[in-house]
Amino acid sequence: MDELTRYIAEHPYFAGLSAAELAQVCRMARVRHLGHGQVLALEGSPCEEVFLLLEGRVRALKTSPEGREQVVRELQPGEGFYLVPALDGGPLPVTTITATRVTLLSFSQEDFLFLLERYPTVARRVLVEFAGRLRRLAALTGELALRTVPQRLARLLLESARAGRRMTQREMAAQIGTVREVVARALTDFERRGWLRRRRGIIELVDVRALQRLGLGEEV
């Protein structure tokens, strides 16, 4: 089995297709191996391709109104991107740049739409993934509406300590739907209250109870 066929056969979108069907998908797909820092596509341009990330990480960047490019998300293996513009025909919402060595599958927009029409199981799997994304977004929207930044940050810190996670302040900001400066201010405030200690590269949670109370929305 060649590399392309193996990647297609192993990808969850194409599970359950017959050998002949997989062969047809393979004729439309390309495997790409890229180094770090390669631009895949630019924000605002029309959608030409859909990408399915297999290995490595890809950064999604957005230009702020002041013209600064900000990393808004880091895509992980298993994620697809530019499916929304492929479907609605709108411009690409983000610029994508490889953050590591990357292996991905790409399809032209027309071929991807053809696959969705031709193979209902593929369409269904894509829809299930979209449903998951909508749920996560709805949960985040709820968090944004119901909880303040310090509350969301307190919850994230407790979860991360439990999971033994390492995160940059920018990643924390992305998780709770804000920007780094705001996270930095909230951390300084938590430190002033004696809830945590910051050392080079380490955030030590000192007063777990106070953070829990804040995370639950109780007055502290």
Place this chain on the structure above:
Amino acid sequence: MIPDEERIVPEINSELCVRCGDCLSACPEGALSLGEEGIILDEEKCAYCGDCEDICPTGAIALPFAIVLAPLEDEEEEDVG
């Protein structure tokens, strides 16, 4: 486990760096310079403040934090030894 504090420095991915120099002017400690091979960090000077990470247009600089529970002194809490 808490990593050795002394060895924690910003992670600079020279392959992502486009040599724009923005981080040099953003660094309040003057810890960064541009050499032949890209950005050079003076580890002694760096305060791990994150200003360089914030200004970098390509996401080439990362300052991760390990998030940990402080060693327990309170007798009510469990020993994680």
